[in-house]
Amino acid sequence: MTTKNDTTTITLPMLRDRIDAIDAQIQDLINERAACAQKVAEVKLTEQGDQNVVFYRPEREAQVLRRVMERNKGPLGNEEMAKIFRQVMSSCLALERPMRIAFLGPEGTFTQQAALKHFGQSIISAPMAAIDEVFREVESGAANYGVVPVENSTEGVVNHTLDSFRNSRLKICGEVEVRIHHxxxxxxxxxxxxxxxxxxxxxxxxxxxxxxxxxxxxxxxxxxxxxxxxxxxxxxxxxxxxxxxxxxxxxxxxxxxxxxxxANIEDHPDNTTRFLIIGNEKVPQSGKDKTSLLVSAKNEPGALYRLLESFERHGVDMTRLETRPSLISKWGYVFYIDFWGHCEDEACHAVIDELRERASEVKVLGSYPVAVL
Ligand SMILES: O=C(O)C(=O)C[C@]1(C(=O)O)C=C[C@@H](O)C=C1
The missing domain is CATH 3.40.190.10 (Periplasmic binding protein-like II)
Structure with missing residues (x-):
C-alpha cells in the first residue's frame, strides 16, 4: 500500500506495530483514569462518611458522555465513541463500588438490555420477577438501583410502573431508550x-x-x-x-x-421502549434534564386547565401527560407529567410551586439527565 504523493510503502506489519503502540498508550491512560476514580471514591468516603455514600453520579456520567460526543472528530461515530466511554466509566465505577442493579427479569429481557445500555457491562445483575419487586429491592437497599419499562412507542404506557410510584419514596434518576426488535x-x-x-x-x-x-x-x-x-x-x-x-x-x-x-416482526420499525432508572437519591442538575411529576387534580371545573396553564406561562415544555385512575375515589384521576428541565431550574421550580397551590397533591418523582445514548 502507498499513500498519495508518497512512495513509502506502508506494510501491514508497520500498521500493526503502530496499533500495538497506540493500544499500550490507551491501556496506560485507562488505568490512570481508573486510579483517579479510586481516588474519587476515597474523597467521597471522607466527605460523606461511611454510611450512604453515593458513588454513582448520573449527572456527571451524562456530562462526560455528552462531552465525548461533542469533541469527537471521527472516523468513529459519536455514538460508537460514547459506547466505549460508557464501558470505561462502568469499569471505573465498579472499581469504586460494584453496583447491584435490579431489573424486570428473567435474564434476557429488554429491560436487562436497557440496564446494560445505561450502566455498562460492569454491574451485578439482579433479575426480578415483577415490576413491584424491582421497586422493593431498591427500597430495601438490597439493590443500588432498579430499571423498569415505562412506555413503548407503539403500545403506550406500562401501567404497573406508573402505579408503583404512588406509594414509593424512590426517585427517578435516569432514563434510557432501547429500540425493540422482535x-x-x-x-x-x-x-x-x-x-x-x-x-x-x-x-x-x-x-x-x-x-x-x-x-x-x-x-x-x-x-x-x-x-x-x-x-x-x-x-x-x-x-x-x-x-x-x-x-x-x-x-x-x-x-x-x-x-x-x-426477524424484526414488530409492526412499527421504530418501535422503541423507554425505561426509567430508580434509586434512593435525588440527582443534581446535569445541564440537560427532564422532570417527572405525579399530580392529583382537584375535582372541580377547569382543574386540569389551571395545571397546564402554569406550564405555558412559565415557558416550560411538557413532553408527556398520562392519566391514571386515582385508586382513592371512583372516577378520580391522577396525572403523570414529564417536562424538560430540572426541578431546581428557576422556571420549573416556579411551575411546581404553583401546581402545589392548584392541585390536591404534587409529588416530584425525580429530575434526571436526558438519555445520552
Ligand atoms: O466523578 C465521579 O463522581 C466518579 O465517581 C467518576 C466516574 C467516572 O468514571 O468518570 C465514575 C462513576 C460516577 O458515576 C461518575 C463518574
Missing part, C-alpha cells in the same frame, strides 16, 4: 409450520399484532410474564416435542438456544 423463535427441533401456540409478554404480542394476524392467524397467542419467559417456555416445550413458538429479542433467543424463524 423475532419469532422456535426450538431447533421444531418445524415452524406445526406451531399452534405463540408465547410472549402481552406488550410484545401487541407490538406484533398486524404481523401475527397476517402470518399466524390460527396460532393461539399466550400472554406470559415476560418475553424472556416466553422464550424459556418455548425451549422447554421444544424438549418435549411440543410445537410452541415465542416472540422475543436477540438476547433471549441466544440465552435459550432458539432458532429465529422470522
Amino acid at each position: 423475532n419469532l423463535l422456535v426450538a431447533p427441533n421444531i418445524n415452524p409450520d406445526d406451531v399452534t401456540h405463540i408465547y410472549s409478554h402481552q406488550q410484545s404480542l401487541a407490538q406484533c399484532r398486524a404481523w401475527l394476524d397476517r402470518y399466524w392467524p390460527h396460532a393461539e397467542r399466550v400472554a406470559v410474564s415476560s418475553n424472556a419467559e416466553g422464550a424459556r417456555l418455548a425451549a422447554e416445550a421444544g424438549k418435549n416435542g411440543k410445537a410452541v413458538a415465542a416472540i422475543a429479542g436477540d438476547i433471549a433467543s441466544q440465552l435459550y438456544d432458539l432458532v429465529v424463524v422470522s
Whole structure:
C-alpha cells in the first residue's frame, strides 16, 4: 500500500506495530483514569462518611458522555465513541463500588438490555420477577438501583410502573431508550409450520399484532410474564416435542438456544421502549434534564386547565401527560407529567410551586439527565 504523493510503502506489519503502540498508550491512560476514580471514591468516603455514600453520579456520567460526543472528530461515530466511554466509566465505577442493579427479569429481557445500555457491562445483575419487586429491592437497599419499562412507542404506557410510584419514596434518576426488535423463535427441533401456540409478554404480542394476524392467524397467542419467559417456555416445550413458538429479542433467543424463524416482526420499525432508572437519591442538575411529576387534580371545573396553564406561562415544555385512575375515589384521576428541565431550574421550580397551590397533591418523582445514548 502507498499513500498519495508518497512512495513509502506502508506494510501491514508497520500498521500493526503502530496499533500495538497506540493500544499500550490507551491501556496506560485507562488505568490512570481508573486510579483517579479510586481516588474519587476515597474523597467521597471522607466527605460523606461511611454510611450512604453515593458513588454513582448520573449527572456527571451524562456530562462526560455528552462531552465525548461533542469533541469527537471521527472516523468513529459519536455514538460508537460514547459506547466505549460508557464501558470505561462502568469499569471505573465498579472499581469504586460494584453496583447491584435490579431489573424486570428473567435474564434476557429488554429491560436487562436497557440496564446494560445505561450502566455498562460492569454491574451485578439482579433479575426480578415483577415490576413491584424491582421497586422493593431498591427500597430495601438490597439493590443500588432498579430499571423498569415505562412506555413503548407503539403500545403506550406500562401501567404497573406508573402505579408503583404512588406509594414509593424512590426517585427517578435516569432514563434510557432501547429500540425493540422482535423475532419469532422456535426450538431447533421444531418445524415452524406445526406451531399452534405463540408465547410472549402481552406488550410484545401487541407490538406484533398486524404481523401475527397476517402470518399466524390460527396460532393461539399466550400472554406470559415476560418475553424472556416466553422464550424459556418455548425451549422447554421444544424438549418435549411440543410445537410452541415465542416472540422475543436477540438476547433471549441466544440465552435459550432458539432458532429465529422470522426477524424484526414488530409492526412499527421504530418501535422503541423507554425505561426509567430508580434509586434512593435525588440527582443534581446535569445541564440537560427532564422532570417527572405525579399530580392529583382537584375535582372541580377547569382543574386540569389551571395545571397546564402554569406550564405555558412559565415557558416550560411538557413532553408527556398520562392519566391514571386515582385508586382513592371512583372516577378520580391522577396525572403523570414529564417536562424538560430540572426541578431546581428557576422556571420549573416556579411551575411546581404553583401546581402545589392548584392541585390536591404534587409529588416530584425525580429530575434526571436526558438519555445520552
Ligand atoms: O466523578 C465521579 O463522581 C466518579 O465517581 C467518576 C466516574 C467516572 O468514571 O468518570 C465514575 C462513576 C460516577 O458515576 C461518575 C463518574
